[in-house]
Amino acid sequence: MASPVPPVSQVSGCRACCVPGCASSQLRRRRSLKAAAGLPAAGTSIPRPRQRLDGRRRLRASPASATGPPQLSSIRSVVLDIEGTTSPISFVTDVLFPYARDNVRKHLDATYGSDETNDDIAMLRAQVEQDLSEGITGVVPVPPDEAGKDPVIDALVANVEAMIKADRKITSLKQLQGHVWRTGFESEEIKGVVFDDVPPALQKWHASGIKTYIYSSGSREAQRLIFGNTTYGDLRKYLCGFFDTTVGTKREARSYYEIWQSVGVDRPSQILFLTDVYQEAAAAKAAGLEVLISIRPGNAPLPENHGFQTITTFADIL
Numbered sequence: 092m093a094s095p096v097p098p099v100s101q102v103s104g105c106r107a108c109c110v111p112g113c114a115s116s117q118l119r120r121r122r123s124l125k126a127a128a129g130l131p132a133a134g135t136s137i138p139r140p141r142q143r144l145d146g147r148r149r150l151r152a153s154p155a156s157a158t159g160p161p162q163l164s165s166i167r168s169v170v171l172d173i174e175g176t177t178s179p180i181s182f183v184t185d186v187l188f189p190y191a192r193d194n195v196r197k198h199l200d201a202t203y204g205s206d207e208t209n210d211d212i213a214m215l216r217a218q219v220e221q222d223l224s225e226g227i228t229g230v231v232p233v234p235p236d237e238a239g240k241d242p243v244i245d246a247l248v249a250n251v252e253a254m255i256k257a258d259r260k261i262t263s264l265k266q267l268q269g270h271v272w273r274t275g276f277e278s279e280e281i282k283g284v285v286f287d288d289v290p291p292a293l294q295k296w297h298a299s300g301i302k303t304y305i306y307s308s309g310s311r312e313a314q315r316l317i318f319g320n321t322t323y324g325d326l327r328k329y330l331c332g333f334f335d336t337t338v339g340t341k342r343e344a345r346s347y348y349e350i351w352q353s354v355g356v357d358r359p360s361q362i363l364f365l366t367d368v369y370q371e372a373a374a375a376k377a378a379g380l381e382v383l384i385s386i387r388p389g390n391a392p393l394p395e396n397h398g399f400q401t402i403t404t405f406a407d408i409l
């Protein structure tokens with residue numbers, strides 16, 4: 092069954108005013124003049140927390156060089172990225188993505204008119220319309236339902252192929268991919284692949300009372316399929332929950348704040364986040380989580396002086 096997708100709040104403060112000569116624009120002009128003269132602008136020497144319109148504190152990524160080694164003794168929960176952390180990137184790029192690309196037409200054709208697929212198509216239509224308005228290349232307009240099943244599916248397949256090729260991390264694509272993969276997992280055409288050290292670590296953490304969660308840009312349904320059908324069997328019994336981009340993207344600190352609120356520990360520093368991507372690590376650190384970066388075969392290189400502690404296996408980190 093498709094997971095409900097709550098809207099992700101994008102509320103932010105007003106940064107610019109359209110009214111010429113207003114107090115705000117005059118202040119900006121005075122600041123820019125001072126900056127041009129090499130003088131500090133009024134108010135800029137006193138750091139103050141940015142306030143959002145909804146009253147929530149804005150979380151911003153900070154340079155990782157300011158971070159120290161992770162304090163692991165107080166960890167009560169682990170949040171795991173999948174691609175490049177629990178599983179080889181090649182499993183995603185060489186198995187999952189091609190399976191979805193090669194089977195999306197068959198899936199849409201077989202399930203056209205079902206509630207689930209109607210929901211998937213509605214989300215894709217909305218994404219395509221947004222992409223067209225933003226001038227994204229390779230986007231194909233989706234004809235209305237009245238045009239008939241085949242033209243609609245042709246357009247959807249063209250868009251999905253372009254989205255997969257561009258490796259876009261968008262909820263509409265991930266949701267549909269999850270539904271295509273479900274067929275593959277159920278028929279055992281595909282199996283979830285995890286590194287050898289992952290199952291024993293999950294088992295050990297579970298036995299010691301540490302709660303483990305997954306946070307991936309893949310849909311929660313896809314995550315459950317991967318961990319429920321691995322070459323080591325069903326690993327979901329060691330997992331307490333799954334997060335996807337409905338809590339926010341993985342490079343936003345706010346997403347990790349939301350995860351902390353859901354995980355049920357008193358402090359964000361009681362959560363250890365493992366990922367292979369520096370920007371995700373920096374965002375999680377900015378939200379107060381402890382972070383380790385996973386170095387696995389085939390992962391992309393990290394920036395120099397990234398400042399995070401790295402691991403090559405889950406064995407013995409907790």
Ligand SMILES: [Mg+2]
Pocket residue numbers: 172173174175176366367368
């Ligand atoms: Mg990753």
